[in-house]
Every structure is written in C-alpha cells, then in structure tokens.
Amino acid sequence: MPTPTRCPNILLYGFASSLLIALSACSYDVPEPVKPASVKPPVTYERARLASAPAMNKHISAEYADVVSHARALSVPIDGQFNADTSREQYQHYPANPVMAAAQNPVSTFSIDVDTGAYANVRRLLNQGQLPQPDAVRLEEMVNYFPYDIVGQNRESPFALSTEVAQTPWNPQSLLLRVAIKAQDRSVAELPPANLVFLVDVSGSMDRREGLPLVQSTLKLLVEQLRAQDHVSLVVYAGNSSVVLAPTSGSDKATIRAAIDGLRAGGSTAGESGIELAYQQAQKGFIKQGINRILLATDGDFNVGISDFDALKRLAASKRKTGISLTTLGFGTGNYNERLMEQLADAGDGNYAYIDNLREARKVLVDQLSSTLAVVAKDVKIQLEFNPAQVSEYRLLGYENRALQREDFNNDKVDAGEVGAGHSVTALYEVVPVGKRGWLEPLRYQPRATGPAKQAVSDELAMLRLRYKAPGQNTSRLLQVPIAKPAQVAAIATASQDMRFATAVAAFAQQLQGGQYTGQFTLKDSAELARKAKGDDRFGLRAEFIQLVELAQSLQTSTPDLATH
Structure with missing residues (x-):
C-alpha cells in the first residue's frame, strides 16, 4: 500500500468516519515500478494516458505500461488527473470487406445503415487521449455522421438518389464510386x-x-x-x-x-x-x-x-x-x-x-428529431451489379455488419435497415477499371472480361438497385438506376465538396483501422482533403472532424517519442 506523505489536520476530528474522510483527502506518492534510474523525463498523465491506448501498446516501453497499471490498481490519479480505463469496453469484431473480382462476383448486397454512434464514440476516445481500437471504428457510421446535399427526387419513392465517380486519392489505379441516398424530410x-x-x-x-x-x-x-x-x-x-x-x-x-x-x-x-x-x-x-x-x-x-x-x-x-x-x-x-x-x-x-456531451444530445434529439423518431422506409437494401466489361475489381468501404447474401435482396422476410425522415446515407466503393492494376492476381484458367457483354450496356459501370418497404407494408418496392461510366473521371480535387469530404472521412476511418488499403495517404492528407471541403459547415461538424484528425495525428506521432525516453 502507498505511504501517506501529507495529510490535513482533519485526522484530529473524529473516529472511523473522520478517518475515512481524512484518508480520502491525503495525497500519495505512487510507488515507482522497477525501471532504469536514468528514465527521463518523468512520467506524466499525458504520457501514461497515451501508453494505455491498445492500438499503440506495441510502441510503448514496459516501464510506462507498468506505471499506468500500478496507478489503476491503486485507483489514484497520475499528475492530478485520472486516466480513463477503457479495457472493459466491448466491441464487435467484423473482418474487413474483401476485394471482389467483378467477373466472378459482380453483385454486392447490403442493408442500409443510418447509425452514427461509432463516430461520437471515436470522438470521445480521441478526446480522452486514446487512439480507438480498430473494432470501435465503423466506416459507414463515420461517413454518415455528417449531413450532405443530395440533389434530385424520385416522385415514385421517398428517396433522392445520386452517384458520383472520382479518382481515389490513395490509389492512382482505382476510382471511388459514391452512392448517395436522402429520404424526404418532415418537420x-x-x-x-x-x-x-x-x-x-x-x-x-x-x-x-x-x-x-x-x-x-x-x-x-x-x-x-x-x-x-x-x-x-x-x-x-x-x-x-x-x-x-x-x-x-x-x-x-x-x-x-x-x-x-x-x-x-x-x-x-x-x-x-x-x-x-x-x-x-x-x-x-x-x-x-x-x-x-x-x-x-x-x-x-x-x-x-x-x-x-x-x-x-x-x-x-x-x-x-x-x-x-x-x-x-x-x-x-x-x-x-x-x-x-x-x-x-x-x-x-x-x-x-x-x-x-450535450451538443451531441441536441444533434440527435433536437436538430435531427424527425430523423430519430419517424421512419419513412423500412427494410432498405442496396444492391450493385458491376459490369465486368468496365470493372475488374471492387471493394465496399464499410458496412461489414450489414452484409447480405445476394438472394436476400428479393426476400421480403429478410430484415434490413430503417431510414428516418431527412436521413442521408452514403456508400463508397473503390473500383478498379479494366486495364488498371488491382489487388488480385489474374486467374490462369478463367477468361478475362476484356470486351463488352452487350453493346447497350457497355458504357455502364454498374446497375444500382434499391429495395424498400413503405411503413406499415410488408411488400417491398424496387428502384433501379444505371450508373454510367463518366466520359472523364474527375480528379479528387475537382470532385464535389461532399464527395471530397466523405472521402476524407472514409480515409480517416481506414487509417484508424490500420490503413490496409490507404497506401502512403497520411492523416495529414486526410485533414487537408477535409479542410478544402469544409464548405458552409453550419453546425461546425466538419471543422470538429478536422481537429479530430489532427489530434489523432499528434497521438500517433507522440508514440515513438515515448519509446525513446
């Protein structure tokens, strides 16, 4: 047990109850774990807090981890502040979506997701001085936390649909395909x-x-x-x-x-x-x-x-x-x-x-109350069929916990996501055009898709299908929209503001998960891409995101310094 070094005079005032109060007011010297005498600088709260981040443990010398563990066991603060221990928090693990060859697996099916909890939780962890563990990051919830301007309205459905294609900023061989959906708003x-x-x-x-x-x-x-x-x-x-x-x-x-x-x-x-x-x-x-x-x-x-x-x-x-x-x-x-x-x-x-925090409470239960309470469509499913004449490989960014089998799309008994009034939903695919270098080795015994399957659809990248049920109904309705290959693919710098910002958020989410596919694209690059796409930012959400990326960058760059002292 640690030895008290300084206690106030309230020890003189009573028996057992007073003694408990006095001890709670004592300051303690935390016993030093075994460590080299030459360790400098002294362990601070910030350093110990960084040492507790699971994603960074491999970089932390054992002496700092011991200090954090010892302080937690004693339930005492380090440098006057308490370190938030998230070791008991529970997250579901989902393997990342695999790369698919369009010739063998042309169809991608998933349920819509309008949850946003992962973003606010990641924000909380970063603000506590911790990089989130990869399972705490769900890319689609990060992207869909932000409102987007989605133009167009289909009078036959409660949705506006739009698509956009741009060059992938982290991979010169691929394109990003954005599918955006916005439900009709209601006051x-x-x-x-x-x-x-x-x-x-x-x-x-x-x-x-x-x-x-x-x-x-x-x-x-x-x-x-x-x-x-x-x-x-x-x-x-x-x-x-x-x-x-x-x-x-x-x-x-x-x-x-x-x-x-x-x-x-x-x-x-x-x-x-x-x-x-x-x-x-x-x-x-x-x-x-x-x-x-x-x-x-x-x-x-x-x-x-x-x-x-x-x-x-x-x-x-x-x-x-x-x-x-x-x-x-x-x-x-x-x-x-x-x-x-x-x-x-x-x-x-x-x-x-x-x-x-209360700002998030206001966003969910005041600013977005209609979206939170009122459902305009239920069991909403999305399916993309990629054209092997134009697309060799693709991968869906996020939605790992919403994946559906191809046959589930037409099965009205299969549950899917609900969309509230005014909700916007964005899904991103990374697509490798035919002729570009992808992630997969070509197969020796399978024919390659080098020519158009049908002249009428040879210029289509994919067919977008959306299936949903109106509230109170049990039979779904189908929307179909072909996605044409753009005559000229826009560089990410000239893409729409929303496309650029959504791409920055998607890059950040992948980087927090380990950056398996983001190559040399850094957190600094993500912050810069988002900064140039901040726009009007009425509620300050995009500015806050940029600050979070910069905070994550500082947490990452602080890690090697810990190991050197």
Whole structure:
C-alpha cells in the first residue's frame, strides 16, 4: 500500500468516519515500478494516458505500461488527473470487406445503415487521449455522421438518389464510386402522434457525470420538443425495474421533467427486465398509425437476468413485430458495451447513437428529431451489379455488419435497415477499371472480361438497385438506376465538396483501422482533403472532424517519442 506523505489536520476530528474522510483527502506518492534510474523525463498523465491506448501498446516501453497499471490498481490519479480505463469496453469484431473480382462476383448486397454512434464514440476516445481500437471504428457510421446535399427526387419513392465517380486519392489505379441516398424530410409538427417510453439505466455503473446526469439532461432536451398529442412513460431499472411515470401528455412538461430529475443511480443492472417492462408500457399506450418507440439510455453493462448477447437480440427482434421500435442511446466510459448497444438497435428496428456531451444530445434529439423518431422506409437494401466489361475489381468501404447474401435482396422476410425522415446515407466503393492494376492476381484458367457483354450496356459501370418497404407494408418496392461510366473521371480535387469530404472521412476511418488499403495517404492528407471541403459547415461538424484528425495525428506521432525516453 502507498505511504501517506501529507495529510490535513482533519485526522484530529473524529473516529472511523473522520478517518475515512481524512484518508480520502491525503495525497500519495505512487510507488515507482522497477525501471532504469536514468528514465527521463518523468512520467506524466499525458504520457501514461497515451501508453494505455491498445492500438499503440506495441510502441510503448514496459516501464510506462507498468506505471499506468500500478496507478489503476491503486485507483489514484497520475499528475492530478485520472486516466480513463477503457479495457472493459466491448466491441464487435467484423473482418474487413474483401476485394471482389467483378467477373466472378459482380453483385454486392447490403442493408442500409443510418447509425452514427461509432463516430461520437471515436470522438470521445480521441478526446480522452486514446487512439480507438480498430473494432470501435465503423466506416459507414463515420461517413454518415455528417449531413450532405443530395440533389434530385424520385416522385415514385421517398428517396433522392445520386452517384458520383472520382479518382481515389490513395490509389492512382482505382476510382471511388459514391452512392448517395436522402429520404424526404418532415418537420416535427408534421410527425404523427408519438408514444415514447424512456427506459433509463439507474444502476451503480451510471452513477457518474457522463452517466445518469448526462442522461437526465439529454432527455429533458427531448421533452422540450414534445407536443400535446405525444405521450411519454418513464421506466427505470437497476436491481429490478419499475414504472416511474405512467403515460403523460407532452403538454405536461413540468411533470415529466420532475420525474427525470428525481432519478438516482445505484445497484446492479437487470437490463432484460427493464426492456420487458418498457415494451409492456409501450404496448399499453400504443398509437395506431403513430410513432411507438422505446429510447433506451444505458452503458449496456447488463449483469442481472438475461445478459446473454444473442438472447437480448432475439428479445428485441421479437418485439419489433408488434410495431414498437427500439432506439439505443449510449452513455458512459470504461465499461461501455458498444457491441450490445449497436446490435440491439439493429434488432429492434431502431437507430443507435452515442451521447458524449450535450451538443451531441441536441444533434440527435433536437436538430435531427424527425430523423430519430419517424421512419419513412423500412427494410432498405442496396444492391450493385458491376459490369465486368468496365470493372475488374471492387471493394465496399464499410458496412461489414450489414452484409447480405445476394438472394436476400428479393426476400421480403429478410430484415434490413430503417431510414428516418431527412436521413442521408452514403456508400463508397473503390473500383478498379479494366486495364488498371488491382489487388488480385489474374486467374490462369478463367477468361478475362476484356470486351463488352452487350453493346447497350457497355458504357455502364454498374446497375444500382434499391429495395424498400413503405411503413406499415410488408411488400417491398424496387428502384433501379444505371450508373454510367463518366466520359472523364474527375480528379479528387475537382470532385464535389461532399464527395471530397466523405472521402476524407472514409480515409480517416481506414487509417484508424490500420490503413490496409490507404497506401502512403497520411492523416495529414486526410485533414487537408477535409479542410478544402469544409464548405458552409453550419453546425461546425466538419471543422470538429478536422481537429479530430489532427489530434489523432499528434497521438500517433507522440508514440515513438515515448519509446525513446
């Protein structure tokens, strides 16, 4: 145990209780781990915090890792600040999408994704001084965090569709194909009545500033947007679950706010019983032709009742058939179960967001409230068929957790993603044109696609197909749009502003995951590409992204210095 060196005089004031208070006020000298006497400079909080980043451990000398480990074991600060330990956080691993040969595998199929939680979570980790582990980075959620201007509208569908092709900045042999979709927007006033259930984790793990207090502030932002025709219930769970507030009209904001303010954290986490009770409340207040949604606010650290990951997913999937969706709002650090939060929302026909500050809460529950609550299309699937006469190889950037089999596209029983009002979705493919050098060795015994299959389609790069269901319907509709080969491929510097910015975000996400395909394209290059595509940036989101890239760059360049001291 460390030896106290300086204690205030409050040791004189009492017995056991006073002694505990006094000890908590003591400052301690952290025992030095075994290390060479010549180590300079001294270990600081910043250096120890960098040493804790999993992606950087291979660069860190053992002496610094020992200091961090020792300090954590004692639960004491280094240089007056606490290091955020994310070792218990849980993330799902997905292998990167493989490179596909268009001649053998011309079809790519996936479910649309409009979650944005990965971006906010990566931002939180970077702001804590850590490079995120690769599994925390989902490229499509990083790209789709930002709004884009998508022109055009198909009157026969709720979507605007657009495509663009430009030179890949990290690979002179390939092109980037951007597929962009935007759903029709709706104002909050136009939304149907809402039956909302706030399901709040009040277990002991939420008893911290970024836990329950941030949840309370977040939900009160949403309360201000409620209308008289909306109703809210409040369900909480810790060791057991209970109804704190029966369905209450949105006009009675004072009552709802008081119920939220009265929440206190403590106890274990019976998440399954809370979810069951929330669905019961949602069913009691069910509004036909309305919005029926549960908003689960938690760190996902379930430890009582059903804690099996697959069982919780099955529970959410079975309940979505009743017309009640589940949105997950992630909070907290250290023990955060991102894997559960993202996939529960997927199974529950909802969306997932991570709330790291009130600005993010406002973005999700005020600025984008219509998108968060109102679904304009469900089971949305995208399929691209590449033309082997023009494309030799391709790879889909991101969407690893949304991959579908080719036959799933036409099967209306296969679940897919939901799109909210005003949501924009971007997907990027890296495409190698015929005649350019790709990633794959040519096959010896297979004919090469060197000539057009049909004269009528020889100038098409691909056929874009989109399938979706209107809310309340079980039969899907099909949209088809051919993607023509551009007469002249634009350099990335002359591509549209949105294309350039989306490319910068995609590059950054890949770099955080190890940069397997980004070659010599650096974080500095990503920041510069984004900076030149910042545009109007009404909410400052793009400027913040540039700062995050520069922060990641400083964390990476700091690593070798640690090893040299």
